[in-house]
Amino acid sequence: MLQTVTGKISEHEAGTMLVHEHILVGFVKDAKLTSADYDRQEVVALTLPLLMQLKEAGCSTFVDCAPEYLGRDPYILKELSEKSGLYFITNTGFYKEPYLPSFVYQANHQELSDIWIKEARDGIGESGVYPGYIKIALNDGTAIDETQQKILRAAIRTSLETGLPIQCHTIGGDVALHANEIMKQAGFDRERFIWVHAQTGKDLTVHKQLADEGMWISIDSILPGTYDEHVVLLKQLQAYKVSADKILLSQDTGWYTVGEEKGGHIRPYHHLLTDFIPYAIENGLDASWLKQCVTRHPYQAMRIRV
Template sequence: MRNLIQTVAGKIKKEELGLCAAHEHLSIDLSRIKNDPDTILDDEQGMVSELNHFHEAGGRSMIELTNNGMGRDVKRLKRLSEATNVHIVTCTGFYKDPFIPEFAQGWDQNQFAAHFIREITQGIEGTDIFPGVIGEVGTSVDEIKPVEKALILGAGKAALETGLPVSTHTSLGTLGSKQVDMFFGLGLPKEQIIIGHQDLNANKEEVLDVLQSGVYIGFDTIGKNNYRPDEDRLAFLMDFIERGLQKQILLSADLTRKSHWRKHGGPGYDLVLNKFIPAMKERGVSDDVITDLLVHNPANAFSIKEQ
């Protein structure tokens, strides 16, 4: 199993992953909670077109973190992968309160773990499609609700049992270190932990605390300047690179809305490759570091670990 990555089309060697967007959504529906049609991505031909733009920019793989409760559709993801030659990794998991499906609302950590392990070992919803990551599992802003605590611990237990990585959601980048502590408390190795959305946290010491634990972090909301300007993301990233932490950082844009797509006037899935990477190069970041961020780090983070 070691050094293999589970995609919707089967397992691949980690060297085959190529240039990877580490936290994205292609097919999603958050409207049950958000009551906003902009948060529904259901245009399959549009997805093909958007993925083709990503492929033209050099993108070869995408980690798709839409789980049950967010509108996951793994059969669609498999069709998209076949149509575009982009490797797509799907997930098992639940998001955070209030997006957790009704049937799982009262679960304890062991029930969450058992559900995730079942999908990892038997396939998702009666298909022969298997998840390659547990995610995105999350916590609220500056608060871990009881159901979220059970969810995070259940995800960690499933990761321990199966060797899959866990990719998290931190609301506005908060509580990353608390998530790390919960996983470490279970004995989960740092190589299997990806703490998401750390580029949304303007408190550098909090982000450094997560990085210094040795886990991976997501700088994965690039382009969402309404939350935090990309200039500020860049400044933090440059500092972390100077500190030699570039092998722990994953890049992505976390597109979740129609208005994010090029088709609707948005930046598209290629925005990291076409806008953010050139800005890094202008600041003198070497090709080797950029290859770590886009190729080597995701290959290492998403490869299945031996049990």
């Protein structure tokens, strides 16, 4: 089952999924973003038409990837779900420096995970909305720093306690390998872990190794103007024999940007389904496999483990 903002759904109900998108994002340092910094009704009014286009394109489930302090708003997502007919999935978890509250630096990983476990069990504040996964981030570079290691360990503990999977903003193969070693040492099943932005890894032998060990490989920057390079990348992943049933496709697009007039430039959500997949089929990728990358694969990656 998947946990949406309006309840649990089955694989059949989940249908076609976008596994990594955004409705609202506010890059405000030191976790100072609050709901007073934007107009909820304006966000709903501006994004709803784009969501109706997405639904018309055949999508059923939208995974919103803004964590707390970076734009997570369960009230907006619940209203958009009710008005659009789409299922929405939100998260628990924290991002990375400089978008963390000060207490994160003093707390240990058990204390952080206790916050997330409570949300998973009791809901997010008074919203009545429950998170469907854990969203975290790792720092850029070649190794994970102390703060983000702590956040990763908190996510591992939360996943083991709640069954929620982890989506992790991870730039480059070196950091993904470091995260993998931490999870192996913890005895953590990488089947619960999604390498977000896996397209940033240039050594595809890393993708093969991590997929073989269970990790999900999320290619999530598929936007107009990038279709050729993504078709090439998907063919290269196949050539490197990266496990075909571990690939996820999404766009990492949208979104209403807090602080910009009327949210700035909010990009449509439907192009992956209406433009990219037909283009990829025309250029030699298998239609049934591409469909699995936006249906069966994301459901398996995002499902709650019992």
